[in-house]
Amino acid sequence: MAAQTGTGAEGRPADAGRPALFRGRHDRTGRPGGMLGRLGSGRLGRGGPAPVGHARETNDRRLGYLLVAPVVILLLAVTAYPLIYNVWNSFHFDNLSYANLPHDFVGWSNFSKMFHSSQWVAALQRTLAFTVVTIVFDMVVGLALALMMHRKFRGRGFLRASILVPWAMPTVVSAMLWKTMFDPTSGFVDYILAAFHPAWGSLAWVNANESRAWTAIFIADSWKNIPFVAILLLAGLQVIPNEVYEAARMDGASWWQSFTRVTLPMLKPALSVALIFRTLQALLVFDVIYILTGGGPGNSTETLSFLSYNTFIINTDFGLGGAMSIVLVLLALAVSFVYVRALRPNSA
Amino acid sequence: MTSAVADGGAPAVVTGGRAIAWPPRRVSPRVVVRETLFYLAVVIVALIALFPFFWILRTSLLSDSQIAAGVGGANGIIPARLSGAAYKDVFTNASFGFLGPLLNSLIVSLATTVVTIIVASMAGYALARLRIRGAGAILAFILLAGFFPVLAMIGPLFLVLRYLGLLDNIYPLIIVYLVYTLPIATWLLKNFFQQIPPELEDAALVDGATRLQTLRKVVVPVAIPAVFTAAILSFILAWNDFAFAVSFLTSTSQFTAPLAITTFGQSEYQTFYNLIDAAVVIISVPIALLVLFAQRRIVAGLTAGSFR
Numbered sequence: 001m002a003a004q005t006g007t008g009a010e011g012r013p014a015d016a017g018r019p020a021l022f023r024g025r026h027d028r029t030g031r032p033g034g035m036l037g038r039l040g041s042g043r044l045g046r047g048g049p050a051p052v053g054h055a056r057e058t059n060d061r062r063l064g065y066l067l068v069a070p071v072v073i074l075l076l077a078v079t080a081y082p083l084i085y086n087v088w089n090s091f092h093f094d095n096l097s098y099a100n101l102p103h104d105f106v107g108w109s110n111f112s113k114m115f116h117s118s119q120w121v122a123a124l125q126r127t128l129a130f131t132v133v134t135i136v137f138d139m140v141v142g143l144a145l146a147l148m149m150h151r152k153f154r155g156r157g158f159l160r161a162s163i164l165v166p167w168a169m170p171t172v173v174s175a176m177l178w179k180t181m182f183d184p185t186s187g188f189v190d191y192i193l194a195a196f197h198p199a200w201g202s203l204a205w206v207n208a209n210e211s212r213a214w215t216a217i218f219i220a221d222s223w224k225n226i227p228f229v230a231i232l233l234l235a236g237l238q239v240i241p242n243e244v245y246e247a248a249r250m251d252g253a254s255w256w257q258s259f260t261r262v263t264l265p266m267l268k269p270a271l272s273v274a275l276i277f278r279t280l281q282a283l284l285v286f287d288v289i290y291i292l293t294g295g296g297p298g299n300s301t302e303t304l305s306f307l308s309y310n311t312f313i314i315n316t317d318f319g320l321g322g323a324m325s326i327v328l329v330l331l332a333l334a335v336s337f338v339y340v341r342a343l344r345p346n347s348a
Numbered sequence: 349m350t351s352a353v354a355d356g357g358a359p360a361v362v363t364g365g366r367a368i369a370w371p372p373r374r375v376s377p378r379v380v381v382r383e384t385l386f387y388l389a390v391v392i393v394a395l396i397a398l399f400p401f402f403w404i405l406r407t408s409l410l411s412d413s414q415i416a417a418g419v420g421g422a423n424g425i426i427p428a429r430l431s432g433a434a435y436k437d438v439f440t441n442a443s444f445g446f447l448g449p450l451l452n453s454l455i456v457s458l459a460t461t462v463v464t465i466i467v468a469s470m471a472g473y474a475l476a477r478l479r480i481r482g483a484g485a486i487l488a489f490i491l492l493a494g495f496f497p498v499l500a501m502i503g504p505l506f507l508v509l510r511y512l513g514l515l516d517n518i519y520p521l522i523i524v525y526l527v528y529t530l531p532i533a534t535w536l537l538k539n540f541f542q543q544i545p546p547e548l549e550d551a552a553l554v555d556g557a558t559r560l561q562t563l564r565k566v567v568v569p570v571a572i573p574a575v576f577t578a579a580i581l582s583f584i585l586a587w588n589d590f591a592f593a594v595s596f597l598t599s600t601s602q603f604t605a606p607l608a609i610t611t612f613g614q615s616e617y618q619t620f621y622n623l624i625d626a627a628v629v630i631i632s633v634p635i636a637l638l639v640l641f642a643q644r645r646i647v648a649g650l651t652a653g654s655f656r
Contacts, residue, residue: 056553057479063559064478068486071471071530075493078501078527085504145393151386159390161643162397168639168646169632170588172606176628177400180407186621188403191419223400231647276495284497287590291610305499305591312503313595325500332497 083329089322096316110323119299120307120324127303130214131282138222138278139271142229149230150237160231167227175291178220182206206293210300213293217301221288225281229274236270237263276339280332304328401632408434408625415622434622438612438630444600446627449608452518453587453631456604459522460586461579464529468578469571472537473563477546487538494531501527502595509596516598524592529582536581536649540574541567577649580642584635605631 090110092103114120149160166174182205184190194201205216240263248258264271286305289295295302295310302310308328311321407415409430414423422428439445471490475483505524509515544567552562568575593607600608609627613620639646 060478060559061480064474064480067470067474067478068480070467071490071534072486074467074523074526075490075530078505078524079493079496082501082504083496085507086500089503148386148389148393153386153390155390157643159394160647161640162394164639164643164646165401165636166397168584168635170590170606170635172588172590172609173628173632173635176609176624177404180404180621180625181400183619183621185418186407186415186619187419188399188425191425223396227397228650231650235647235650280495284499286499290590290594305497308499309502309591309595312506318503318507321503325497325503328497328500332495336492336495 082325086322086325086329089318090320090326092319094318094322096318106319110319113320114323114327119302120304122299123302123304123307124327126301127283127285127305130218130285130303131279134218134221134225134282135275135278137218138226138229139275141222142226142274143233145226145230146233146237149234160234163227163230166224167231169224171224171287172291174220174224175288178216178223179206179292182216207297209297213297213301217285217288217292220292221282221285224288225278229278232274232277233267233270236267240266272339276336279335279339283331283335284328304331404625404628407621408629410434410622412620412622415620416618434620434626435630437623438626441612441623444603444608446605446608446612446630448601449603449605450630452603453605456518456521456525457583457586460525460529461582463522464526464533464582465575465579467526468530468533469537469568469575470563471534473541473567475534475538476541477549478559487535490531490534493527496527498527498591502592505592506595515596516602518597518602518604521589521592521596521604524596525586525589528585528589532585532649533578533582536578537571537574540571544570573645574649577642577645580638580646581649584638587635 091105091107093101093106094103095101145163149156149163169177180186181188182190184202184204189205190201190203193203203212205212207213244262244266245258248262253261284305285303286309289301289303289306290309293301295306304324305328308321308324311317311324315321406425406427409432410423410427411429411431411433414427414429417423419425439447474480475487480486501524506515509517509520512520514520548570549562549566552566553559557565588606589604590606593604594610597603597607600611603611605627609624609631612627613623
């Protein structure tokens with residue numbers, strides 16, 4: 001995501017309006033294609049006369065693979081390798097608590113254990129519900145904030161900085177900060193609520209009951225993540241040319257009409273990027289829950305990622321954990337795929 | 349501010365070097381209401397964003413007995429007494445101080461940033477310029493890796509680190525954190541390299557420089573702003589990790605700062621939020637400074653390129 005808007009070293013591709021994540025490949029330099037037969041002939045350009053023409057291109061390509069290799073290898077090592085290991089584990093018995101037992105093939109039993117676990121099914125439902133509520137709320141509020149910051153006014157820079165700070169904070173900061181705010185003894189929330197009703201002075205949010213615990217999680221999570229949505233959408237608003245609005249005004253469009261007919265459609269690329277990021281973050285939520293409620297009270301705030309942590313690290317059950325991980329990966333893949341499909345601009 | 353006559357050549361009122369037309373242009377009451385509501389909303393948003401920071405700063409400056417007493421009376425929103433005791437305690441904690449975890453976090457985050465910048469600028473350059481086959485697929489994989497569920501990785505990585513005897517050690521985190529940083533850094537740098545006019549390199553190439561020399565001597569210096577942005581974002585992402593640290597680290601000497609904070613201030617009957625919040629304030633300061641100094645750069649890095 002480079003900072004500068006390209007002032008055309010090469011012409012804008014036909015799909016320039018799309019979010020770059022979904023754009024077709026146009027990152028070629030436009031030079032003529034190389035020749036396979038020359039692959040072996042080039043040197044890597046060290047010593048000797050500078051290679052020219054096709055030779056240089058072949059050299060370039062070999063150098064290209066060399067330069068790309070570290071990123072690909074490192075990322076494969078931390079994603080593809082664990083994924084394959086998880087698949088293997090999910091069909092085997094592997095629990096460090098019973099380290100002397102052999103790692104037998106167990107078929108689908110880890111999966112059936114997972115699907116029959118009411119704890120896991122409840123966590124799945126909670127995770128999905130949290131994701132839906134979170135993205136709707138975050139997108140609406142984020143858009144409102146973006147529209148606010150899009151106006152030129154005194155203190156706009158200050159507003160943008162104060163919105164950016166919560167985003168940049170580690171989750172441990174946002175979670176601990178709201179844990180303090182919601183604490184019945186040291187917190188601000190109960191202190192203020194007590195002024196309205198004496199019984200509200202000790203609501204003890206994070207460990208009182210399920211709905212209060214989720215309220216606290218929701219607020220802590222939104223407080224940190226809405227700024228990200230707002231900043232993305234603000235950047236999207238800023239690339240909509242002013243002439244479009246003027247044309248709409250000339251045609252007598254009201255504010256609402258120009259918002260729904262001009263702003264929203266032209267904001268689609270930014271909206272889709274924000275939506276993908278936020279959905280995946282919400283679906284995989286872990287840190288804020290671990291710190292704020294630890295999955296409690298009872299099991300009432302456990303999510304899929306939280307159960308995955310518990311199964312791997314606390315119960316050291318790598319077979320069951322592997323099965324849970326595969327569901328997580330499939331969910332994340334499905335979300336990315338559905339969004340990329342659904343939000344692709346209609347221009348052919 | 350002095351008054352002035354509207355016409356007859358009287359000067360406009362000057363306040364702080366800014367000329368104001370006098371009398372002011374008449375505005376309709378509707379506009380006044382709208383503007384008031386707008387600024388009210390701005391103030392509310394800023395308060396929601398910033399008040400919690402005030403609250404943890406306030407809490408961090410309380411003594412243990414004030415924490416036990418709770419909010420109210422002399423310990424209202426603005427407490428009557430403040431003390432820096434919690435900041436001292438957080439470094440001279442009985443079990444372990446905060447300095448070790450801070451250093452651990454700093455080492456890991458800086459190392460992750462350095463590795464990220466080197467590896468990502470190489471790949472970014474190759475993807476932008478070197479016409480490799482399957483560049484689109486490679487880029488798609490790199491971006492997709494950024495969406496990979498962290499909590500699905502920890503099990504297998506735990507087993508690998510255990511096998512290698514590297515559990516409870518901060519250094520493997522440097523490799524693991526690359527999953528946070530490499531996708532966005534490679535993406536950012538690739539987009540930036542694409543915008544550098546090829547003629548710039550061609551001149552050097554014609555003069556007989558190799559690609560790698562050109563990359564080092566011509567491209568990277570031009571790309572310093574993008575490198576800087578990628579470095580800031582990488583540092584923030586590595587500094588903010590919690591999931592990997594809590595999964596792999598067990599002894600306090602290896603804790604990173606975010607992990608250490610979750611173990612502070614806990615006693616059987618009481619949570620000492622002054623201690624916790626002192627640590628929270630300390631860990632927030634470097635990030636807050638980064639944001640304030642590099643605001644534009646961070647915003648640009650976050651947004652541009654994702655939809656141009």
